[in-house]
Amino acid sequence: MDIPRHWRLNKQRYALVGEVCEHCDAKLFPPRDICPECGKEAKTLFQFSGKGEVYSYTTVYEAPEGYAEQAPYTLAMVKLAEGPLVTAQLTDIGDQKPAIGMPVEMVTRLLRSATDERGMLIYGYKFRPAVAQAAQAA
């Protein structure tokens, strides 16, 4: 019964809302309330642009529970334009081969299908090749 847990994360999952430290201007995602850069309180919300580039990637064939339908899927660490790294899946990549440095942008997708009789579906951020780049390639 994880409903409140997922509801609490809506802002982060749907809109990449993190925090900015008012003391040293560090941008934080995920939000963590204490700035790792300067050690002071950082609770001001900050919405990230969703732009970034691939820091690393791999493919998951042996998926954990709830992810089997998506397997194989591409998992990445994405370096956001504002600084932080996030762990997320790459999606809509079609025939493109993922690469380190590939420009990507955030989209909202189904993260996990139902694993119990309540049938809760979890949506959240994934990243796709940046549209401008995709248009250029076409």
Place this chain on the structure above:
Amino acid sequence: MTNVVIAGIGQTPVNEHWDLSLRELGLQAMEAAMQDAGGLRPNALYVGNMLSGALSHQAHLGAMLADFAGLTGIEAAAIEAAGASAAMALRVGFLAVASGQVDVALVLGVEKLSDQVPAQVESALAMGTDADYEAEQGLTLTAQAALLAQRYLHEFKVPEHGLAGFSLTAHANGAHNPNAMFRKAVKPEIYASAAIVSAPLNMFDIAPNADGAAALLLTRAELLPPKFPHPLVEIAGSSAVTDTLALHDRPDPLTFNAARLSVERACAQAGILPKDADLFELFDAFSIYSALSLEAAGFSERGQGWVWARNGAIHLDGDLPIATLGGLKARGFPGGATGAYQAVEATLQLRGQADGAQVPGAKTALVQSLGGPASTAVTHVLKVFNQN
């Protein structure tokens, strides 16, 4: 300082033990350790385990295992720090005995992974990552190691199969260990043709999940009779350090900072430098972890740890033998129990009882366990104890 010594050790083979339960595995290792110590009985039991709640529907392992071992009445509790659980239990046992509050502490690492299907085990192991921001994206420990390896190979221009030597060394050594899951050397061409699991990792870059239990009985040297049945090994240094839980929260994911700090602190306490160690039982859950752990311990610059994979120095007769009884790769990876196996194996080396895998003249061992990608790092320095 008070000398905390390892008076007894015990272990079960690491394997898929369909016929043995968590408590039966634990009992075998505990009984073996007590017998090895000439029948010494503990006042306290510290259990290192990660997943009994998730995979065996059993919490409260302290009471369960003290009860099953006929030790009801003693202090007992479980300690969890993902893959470093048993190493952390060893540290707690060390602290308890060193403090004088406990005279004899039994440290048990026990894990039962084979009761559930692989997808469930992967999910359970991923509980050691950040549940909200890593596991929820479909991350597994293997995928996370693959992300590390992919970036590492890219950034440092490592040649293809540049990490193979870590796995090949572990398998060559495991052939001599009767408790290892895989007891067969692997040829380079077999490694090179192995199936990719999560690129760039193939099946030989990943330690196999398995069941197992290993135990150590700790006490203070002065409490033992002068004529003890076997050589004693002392815990000369002990350190546990944390880093960010999520890998993506680090300024440089390719640096295992907690591993570095715990080596520095454990060695400082023991009055040695890492290079003084005759062997290094590192946490080779994935071959990339071996490279990053060697760098963290100061044996290489950042980005150069992989070079050790091609260096005979990591073999049993080299300057820095690693994974001497097979490591996680060939002995097997019994989750949170792993740290107890590593300490038992280092003890066998220092007692001169490692048979075909013996590191000649081993006097000092560095033993390190990691929780996740060194979100927790626990390092112990073990030394031959001279009673005088």
